[in-house]
Amino acid sequence: MAEQEVIKHTKKVYKVWSSKEHSFWHKVKEFFIEIFIIVFAISISIWFHNWSEHRTEQAQVKTFLLGLKEDLTDDIYEAENLIEAYKNYDTVFTYLSRLDKNIAPNKDSLNRFLKPIFSNAYLRPNKSRFDGFLSSGKILNIEPDSLATQILYLYQEAIPQIKSSETGWVSTQNKFKDYVIDNVTDPQNDMATWQVLTTPKGKYLCTLLIPYPQLYDRYNNFIDMGKSIISQIDKMYPEK
Numbered sequence: 001m002a003e004q005e006v007i008k009h010t011k012k013v014y015k016v017w018s019s020k021e022h023s024f025w026h027k028v029k030e031f032f033i034e035i036f037i038i039v040f041a042i043s044i045s046i047w048f049h050n051w052s053e054h055r056t057e058q059a060q061v062k063t064f065l066l067g068l069k070e071d072l073t074d075d076i077y078e079a080e081n082l083i084e085a086y087k088n089y090d091t092v093f094t095y096l097s098r099l100d101k102n103i104a105p106n107k108d109s110l111n112r113f114l115k116p117i118f119s120n121a122y123l124r125p126n127k128s129r130f131d132g133f134l135s136s137g138k139i140l141n142i143e144p145d146s147l148a149t150q151i152l153y154l155y156q157e158a159i160p161q162i163k164s165s166e167t168g169w170v171s172t173q174n175k176f177k178d179y180v181i182d183n184v185t186d187p188q189n190d191m192a193t194w195q196v197l198t199t200p201k202g203k204y205l206c207t208l209l210i211p212y213p214q215l216y217d218r219y220n221n222f223i224d225m226g227k228s229i230i231s232q233i234d235k236m237y238p239e240k
Contacts, residue, residue, distance in 0.1 A: 057141045064133050065142070065233045068151070071126035072226040078123060079162075079219045079226075085121040086211045086219075092116055097206035101198035110190050118177055122166040123159070123219075130155050147232050150225060158222045165215040176205040 095113050099105055130151070133139055142148035179201060186192040196202050 057138070058143070060138060061141050061143070062237060064129065064138070066237060067129050069230050069233045071129055072230055075123070075125045076223050076226045076230075078125075079223050082121050082123060083216060083219050086215060088116065089209065090211050093206045093209040096197055097203055097210065099194060099198050099203075101195070104191070105194060107190065110194060114190055114193060117180075118173075120170050120173055122170065123162050123222075125155075125159055127155060127159075147229065150229055150232075154222065154225045154229065158218070158225055162215075162218045162222060165212070165218055169209070169211060169215065172205065172208045176209060179205060 092113050095109075096117070099110075134152075134155075139148055139152065142151070180193065180196055181187075183196045183199075184192050197206060
């Protein structure tokens with residue numbers, strides 16, 4: 001519609017300027033009136049286009065953020081469980097690192113603490129929705145900018161930091177596993193495993209597997225940031 005108005009008034013400008021029936025000043029007056037109308041029509045057209053585009057963008061943002069809330073809710077729950085899992089590893093490897101080769105342990109206690117030594121746990125975040133929105137170039141459509149910045153930091157900084165800590169722990173555990181498997185004479189005999197774990201290297205590896213506080217800090221940072229993002233999303237789109 002605006003394009004048609006521009007064409008119509010452009011033709012009118014040409015017609016007025018070419019007319020021999022009107023004075024020069026009348027032509028100038030009509031010329032500026034028509035130019036004003038053309039500029040106004042173009043401005044309205046641009047404004048409406050931008051408004052419509054922004055509305056579409058924000059509808060996409062809303063769909064993304066509400067889905068992200070579900071992803072983060074699941075990931076926070078998983079991170080909280082992982083903290084408890086690593087606290088258990090803390091208990092297990094603290095006990096094992098304190099075993100004395102000269103003092104036989106209680107067999108029931110030893111058996112209980114040996115069961116989880118080859119298990120591991122790590123965060124598997126729901127990232128596909130974020131990755132898709134980021135690759136589409138729409139992440140910067142999120143308003144306010146501070147929320148977009150928080151989301152980017154969480155997925156591109158906080159999660160990789162967790163992965164770094166988890167990878168370090170699993171790498172040490174793999175060395176521990178190889179050492180135990182290579183040196184235990186009877187895998188079915190817990191006392192044979194006890195003998196391996198009380199060697200200097202066995203005790204050293206058990207000590208290394210006591211999780212560092214940094215890992216807990218990174219999980220908690222992720223949880224706090226995730227909850228903050230969810231809180232902001234709830235304020236933007238309150239449930240009716």
